[in-house]
Amino acid sequence: MKFWLFFIEGALLTIAVVAGVWAFQIWQEPEAIKPGGCQETISVGKSVNGVDIAACRLIGSVIDSNDALLVIGTVHGDEPDGKRVVDELMTQAVASDTEIWVLRDANPDGAELVTRRNANGVDLNRNFPVKWVASDPMARTYSGPSPASEPETQALMNAVEQIKPTRIVVFHQPYAQIDCPPERPATISDRLSQLTGYKSECIPGEKSGSPTNSYTGTFTIWVNSTFPETTAVTFELGLTTMQTKIQTIAKALKALAADPSY
Numbered sequence: 001m002k003f004w005l006f007f008i009e010g011a012l013l014t015i016a017v018v019a020g021v022w023a024f025q026i027w028q029e030p031e032a033i034k035p036g037g038c039q040e041t042i043s044v045g046k047s048v049n050g051v052d053i054a055a056c057r058l059i060g061s062v063i064d065s066n067d068a069l070l071v072i073g074t075v076h077g078d079e080p081d082g083k084r085v086v087d088e089l090m091t092q093a094v095a096s097d098t099e100i101w102v103l104r105d106a107n108p109d110g111a112e113l114v115t116r117r118n119a120n121g122v123d124l125n126r127n128f129p130v131k132w133v134a135s136d137p138m139a140r141t142y143s144g145p146s147p148a149s150e151p152e153t154q155a156l157m158n159a160v161e162q163i164k165p166t167r168i169v170v171f172h173q174p175y176a177q178i179d180c181p182p183e184r185p186a187t188i189s190d191r192l193s194q195l196t197g198y199k200s201e202c203i204p205g206e207k208s209g210s211p212t213n214s215y216t217g218t219f220t221i222w223v224n225s226t227f228p229e230t231t232a233v234t235f236e237l238g239l240t241t242m243q244t245k246i247q248t249i250a251k252a253l254k255a256l257a258a259d260p261s262y
């Protein structure tokens with residue numbers, strides 16, 4: 001009888017020791033790097049109302065790859081769906097040897113006010129300092145008092161200058177097509193079209209409502225005219241987008257980032 005008690009006590013003690021060692025090992029283990037989230041965040045400016053505008057290098061991205069992809073979720077405050085693409089991108093690991101940056105929201109005040117323009121009533125995508133044209137302050141596409149007058153425009157310029165991406169995809173709505181990049185062949189647009197099913201086609205300038213009937217002072221005009229090594233493409237989502245399509249687009253962006261030939 002005594003022997004059995006001794007045996008059970010011994011067994012219980014062994015279990016307690018093993019469990020203790022196991023718990024200690026788990027407690028000691030460094031926090032594993034999970035896919036998604038930011039490995040590095042840089043502040044590139046503030047909105048008119050003082051909201052921080054930040055860019056994030058996705059976890060798993062290499063540093064200074066010379067082929068960074070920058071994805072911009074939103075420039076117009078009433079076009080929120082590009083942020084869903086960014087959020088989707090942030091849930092998954094990036095392919096090895098690739099560098100992906102995201103700038104989720106370049107117009108946080110516009111998003112808050114659910115308006116296209118910023119808190120000064122300026123259309124940021126007409127405020128860039130290449131082919132800038134003065135326009136009616138009451139217009140939906142008011143280009144601002146002077147080129148790059150707006151802090152959000154300057155924040156986007158800072159992001160490009162600091163990150164030095166070779167490819168930039170910027171989301172807008174609602175034309176459901178991938179625009180041809182100004183000053184560049186449509187290679188990236190065509191590739192994204194293959195991967196997502198959205199048509200790759202130039203968006204006619206008369207849609208812009210500008211006095212010249214062509215786009216003026218846009219982000220992509222500024223990037224493609226200023227940085228010979230960088231191509232910026234506008235991806236127009238539709239009015240509404242199913243989540244499965246958002247996932248397809250996020251995957252396509254990862255594939256684009258992983259293939260420097262585009």
Ligand SMILES: [Zn+2]
Pocket residue numbers: 075076079125171172173
């Ligand atoms: Zn837009």
